[in-house]
Amino acid sequence: MRLLRKFLPITAILILIVLFNTQSNSINLVLGTGNVAIGGGGYVTGIYLHPKQRDLVYIKTDVGGFYRWNSTNQSWIPLTDHFPVEQVNYYGGEAIALDPQNPNTVYIAVGKYASDWWHHKGTIFKSTNQGNTWQKLNLDLKMGGNEPQRWTGERLAINPFDSQLLLFGSRKNGLWISSNSGKTWSQVKSFPGKLKDNLGITVITFNSSVRNQVYAVAYDDGIYQSNDLGITWQKLPNSPAQVNRLAVRGNTLYVTHSSGVSKYSNGKWSNITPANNQTAFNALTINPSNSNEIIVGTLTEKALQIYHSYNKGATWKLQNRKTISSVPWWSDYMLSNPSVAAIEFDAHVKNRVWMTDWYGIWRTDNINTNQVVWNNYQKGHEEVVTFGLVSPPVGAPLISALSDVEGFYHEQLDVYPSRMLGSQDKRHNLFQDTYSIAYCETNPKRMVRVGGNRFNNTYGGATSDDGGKTWRQFASFPEKIMPTRVAMSATDPNLFIVTVSNGQPLRTTNNGATWQKVSGLPDGFNAPWNWSQPLAADKVSGNTFYYYSNSKLYRSDNGGASFDIVSTSIPHADWHSLKTVPLIKGELWLSLDNQGLYHSTDSGKTFSPIKSVKGAHLFSIGKAQNNSKTPTLYLYGKIDKLGNGIFRSVDQGKTWKRIGDSKKPIGNDPNFMEASRQKFGLVFIGTNGRGIYYVN
Structure with missing residues (x-):
């Protein structure tokens, strides 16, 4: 399991779907406002409860934005889905702060990456209506919601004594202060801490019991204290260096860090690590109603330990806990609460405590039982990352290829899947990732997918005979070779082509039993964080495959054994998608991002631009409307005189109709588009970090 999800600027996984009417899928929704039910799947890096208003709870995620709790229907409301793709950086959650005096006011710091390769700056937004709308503030700095120590x-x-005064600790630019509710900011140049690049100041905590007192953490250096609201600072002698979280009550400071738990009181440090467990601790919370009661949690990818103290850490009780998931596919590993980020007491409900981890949000309503029962609350929180999608002409309306959670057979779009694609139980699944899925046009229940496990560099694929319900792993696959895309023959399901990362594509004629290198094609792109779709099989001719690279269209007429260049007159685009048309031999469509959308009817020899399309970031081909044989085109891009958006054409691009809601632009790096072969109007868009949407 990764501790840093990487991706390129065009990456984000949110999936958008026009409603598929299967069983309970009968609600009319607007494009971009409703999610396909998967259930979490992404890192929730913090949870925040307002001290004065019951059930006012927010969560922060690394790449999926911010949410607010809806206690009425027990779901999470996304608060940052209004950002367009041009502001994709704002889907990274760096920090959040609630005004303790005013329940309506909340601030968020946004930005996905602070690394040099990422060219976007983050910023801070303010809301005065609990996140329904946001005002950008005048502070633009590199921020890293998906960076280490998030x-x-x-x-x-x-x-807490003056809501107009805010402090922000940046990753690269030191400490900043605002004395007018964020209208203006100035750098606190007097802060003496040694700031580690890309981490900087990781924690700021005011003492709500002592006016003017505030603490700040310079990660890998130590803890600093100010008694004049940040004007001057002194390092606490002998403080831990790699501090994760702080909590302060009265004259006592509690600290979780890389080697345990410490307490600072009356100028002295005490090691209060539970059971002398010298490991990294992170989550930390003090009961607002009882300052003697503290909970801490270890920072680990497995075997989480939660400790509970009723005497300020003098003694601890290891929590005996049970997890109950509302999401049936969550594995035993996920139920073990890996990489817990935050644990927080609920000030308004006795014994209630919230927790967040690598995959979602948990809550117990009785922290003081012998066995503490934690239930997860995932409704509305959708944060998986898409690699690919297929909507076959028969069977499930959608099968997804995902990062970290393999993918799913989505029999119903508003019901959580029962298991991951390759899992027969909650202990085992075939792959960490699925990178691509394909099916046989004349026998669509025969499918193939490729994927693997980044954590141990093992890769391969699997085939299915029942439309993706069950899978059998390839009999063989070259070791330490990462597959990226797969295309299956239209007439022979035992024949498919697989592209690989930084190498020559491979071919099998016996369902993955043996493999041969394909000749005539360039080496594949560096994977996995690339969403281009260069490979396609002809939908009629079982021996014909196509491949786009660097302004060239390659074609194979011998079952993929070798490819020849058939066109060199196509514009170049690093971000591209090549697709073929059902029932028509030799008809191709090619999207080239800012270069537009291109069409070929002669097996790729010539391509004609669709003149009205000024940008084609994503596109797909779906079922024709009633009384028509012309497949429907869907486009995420730019149309002349209509501007940017998501569009549909029923006349091969001559005219376009805008679909969706401009206030919900699906901006979190859309990376894959797939339209239904079964139902007119059903279309899917995958993104990086905002789950699956469906609409009617």
């Missing part, structure tokens, strides 16, 4: 915090803090 599970620590919090970097943004509000003075």
Whole structure:
């Protein structure tokens, strides 16, 4: 399991779907406002409860934005889905701060990456209506919601005695202060801490019991204290260096860090690590109603340990816990609460405590039982990353290829899947990732997918005879070779082509039993964080395959054994998608991002641009409307005189109709588009970090 999900600027996984009417799928929705039910799947890096208003709860995610709890229907409301793709950086959650005096006011710090390769700056937004709308503030800095130490915090803090004063600890630019509710900011150049690049100041905590007192953490250096609201600072002698979280009550400071738990009181440090467990601790919370009661949690990818103290850490009880998931496919590993980021007491409900981890949100309503029962609350929180999607002409309306959770057979779009694609139980699944899925046009229940496990560099694939319900792993596959895309012959399901990362494509004629190298094609792109779709099989001719690269169209007429260049007059685009048309031999469509959309009817020899399309980021081909044989085109891009958006054409691109909601632009790096072969109007869009949407 990864501790840093990487991706390129065009990457984000949110999937958009026009409603498929199977069984309970009968609600009319607007494009971009409803999610296909998967259930979490992404890192929730913090949870925040307002001290004065019951059930006012927010969560922060690494690449999926921010949410607010809806206690009425027990679901999470996304608060940052209004950002368009041009502002994709704002889907990264760096920090959040709630005004303790005003339940309506909340601030968020946004930005996915602070690394040099990422050219976008983050910023801070303010809301005065609990996140329904946002105002951008005048502070633009590199921020890293998906960078290391994103599970620590919090970097943004509000003075509990004066809500106009805010402090923000940046990753690269030191400490910043605002004395007018964020209208203006100035750098605190007097902060003396040694700041580690890309981490900087990771925690700021005000003492709500002592006016003017505030603490800040320079990660890998130590803890600093100010008694004049951040004007001057002194390092606490002998403080832990790699601090994760702080909590302060009265004259006592509690600290979780890389080697345990410590307490600072009356100028002295005490090691209060539970059971002398010298491991990394992260989650930390003090009961607002009882300052003697503390909970801490280890920072681990497995075997989480939660400790509970009723005497300020003098003694601890290891929690005996049970997890109950509302999401049936969550594995035993996921139920073990890996990489817990935050644990927080609920000030308004006795014994209630919230927790977040690598995959979602948990809550117990009785922290003081002998066996603490944690239930997860995932409705509305959708954060998986898509690699590919297929909507076959028969069977399930959608089968997804995903990062980290393999993918799913989506029999119903509003019901959580029962298991991951390759799992027969909650202990085992075939792959960490699925990178691509394909099916045989004349026998669509025969499918193939490729994937693997990044954590141990093992890769391969699997085939299915029942439309994706069950899978059998390839009999063989070259070791340490990462497959990227797969295309299956239209007439022979035992024949398929697989492209690989930084190498020559492979071919099998016996369902993956043996493999041969394909000749005539360039080496594949560096994977896995690339969403281009260069490979396609002809939908009629079983021996014909196509491949696009660097302004060239390659074609094979011998079952993929070798490819020849058939066109060199196509524009170049690093971001591209090549697709073929059902029932018509030799008809291709090629999207080339800012270069537009191109069409070929002669097996790729010539391509004609669709003149009205000024940008084609994603596209797909779906079922024709009633009384028509012309497949429907869907486009995420730009149309002349209509601007940017998501569009549909029923006349091969001559005219376009805007679909969707401009206030919900699906902006979190859309990376894959797939339209239904079964139902007119059903279309899917995958993104990086915002789950699956469906609409009617």
